[in-house]
Amino acid sequence: MSERNTLTIGKLAILGGVNVQTIRFYERSGLLPKPPRTSSGYRQYGPDAIRRLRFIKQAQVLGFSLTEIDELLSLRRKSGATCSDVLRRTRQKIDAINDKVRNLRRIITALTQLSAACGRNGSTSECPILDALESSKDVFAKGRLTRRRSIHKNRVVQ
Numbered sequence: 001m002s003e004r005n006t007l008t009i010g011k012l013a014i015l016g017g018v019n020v021q022t023i024r025f026y027e028r029s030g031l032l033p034k035p036p037r038t039s040s041g042y043r044q045y046g047p048d049a050i051r052r053l054r055f056i057k058q059a060q061v062l063g064f065s066l067t068e069i070d071e072l073l074s075l076r077r078k079s080g081a082t083c084s085d086v087l088r089r090t091r092q093k094i095d096a097i098n099d100k101v102r103n104l105r106r107i108i109t110a111l112t113q114l115s116a117a118c119g120r121n122g123s124t125s126e127c128p129i130l131d132a133l134e135s136s137k138d139v140f141a142k143g144r145l146t147r148r149r150s151i152h153k154n155r156v157v158q
Helices: 009-016 020-029 047-061 066-077 083-116 128-134
Strands: 150-152 155-157
Touching: 009 020, 009 047, 020 047, 047 066, 066 083, 083 128
Parallel strands: none
Antiparallel strands: 150 155
16 A cells, blocks of 8 residues: 555544544454554555444444444455345344334333423422432333322322
């Protein structure tokens, strides 16, 4: 590789939109191959390094973990691997993201119920949000806040 076609680690970092430490980390973890070095020890990255770095960043944006990205990269190099192998991993990622979305919707519902139960003007010792978080009961239980009873200073509040 001629020096005209190489990138320093700093230039690669700028082009890839990451910092130098990220590139070093990707090298240590095997996501980026270790590049050849000059006689003075400087890394010399070829044009394939920027493609690989962009691949990693795009895959991260789509929610793939570094382990999953490594698996995708290995499919590119593996003889006998097919698009269906990539598709299977992509569908697994879609399923995992759908699970997260369902969980986030449950969290929104629970937080909405908690915020609706708040009187806003009482003291924190009578705060239904703090009480619910402190309770041993599941905050995700349907209707939990409307049927919930708590004891404040020896009196029952509904």
